Amino acid sequence: MDVKDLKTLIKMVTETDITEFEMENADEKIVIKRGPTGQIIQMAAPAAMAAPMAMPVMSTGGAAPLAAATPVPVVDDKYETINSPIVGTFYRKPSPEAPTFVEAGSVVEKGQTVCLVEAMKLFNEIEADFKCRIVEILKNDAEPVEFGEPLFKVERL
Structure with a gap:
């Protein structure tokens, strides 16, 4: 990640209600936390310096998949949630003309794409981290999502 992208992330955190942002890939991990005063109080730089990687660009075919954040049990022990691993915009389909990835009632296999989250022009x-049935879709198409925010209520199969 270059300095321009890092500055954009910091600006995004300081100008919104976001209190914590975390992003990790194979070569680097970035954590930005903000206290109640709006000042950044912690930021972790890349884990190891490596040769710069080409960032994927949006294509109608999709981008590199991100594993969903660890599902968190909800009040009812029967259901779990699939949460957003990043801050961005939630999309139910890969393009405006395409069908949605899943519907309520859909059975999803482990590793199957359930949605897209756009962050910094990357889709x-x-x-899904496990085979499950989509019980409820908790977000509307093109709705902003926060890190860790539930996207789907699911039943593990």
Whole structure:
């Protein structure tokens, strides 16, 4: 990640209600936390310096998949949630003309894409961590999502 992208992330955190932002890929991990005063109080730089990687660009075919954040049990023990691993915009389909990835009642295999979350003009595929049935879709198409925010209520199969 270059300095321009890092500055954009910091600006995004300081100008919104976001209190914590975390992003990780194979070569780097970035954590930005903000206290109640709006000042950044912690930021972790890349884990290891490596040769710069080409950033994927949006294509109608999809981008590199991101694994969904660890499902968090909800009040009812029967259901779990698939949460957003990043801050961005939630999309139910890969393009405006395409069908949605899943509907309520759909059975999803482990590793199957359930939605996209756009972050900084990159479309990230969110995948199911286990075989499940979509019980409820908790977000509307093109709605902003926060890190860790539930996207789907699911029943593990």
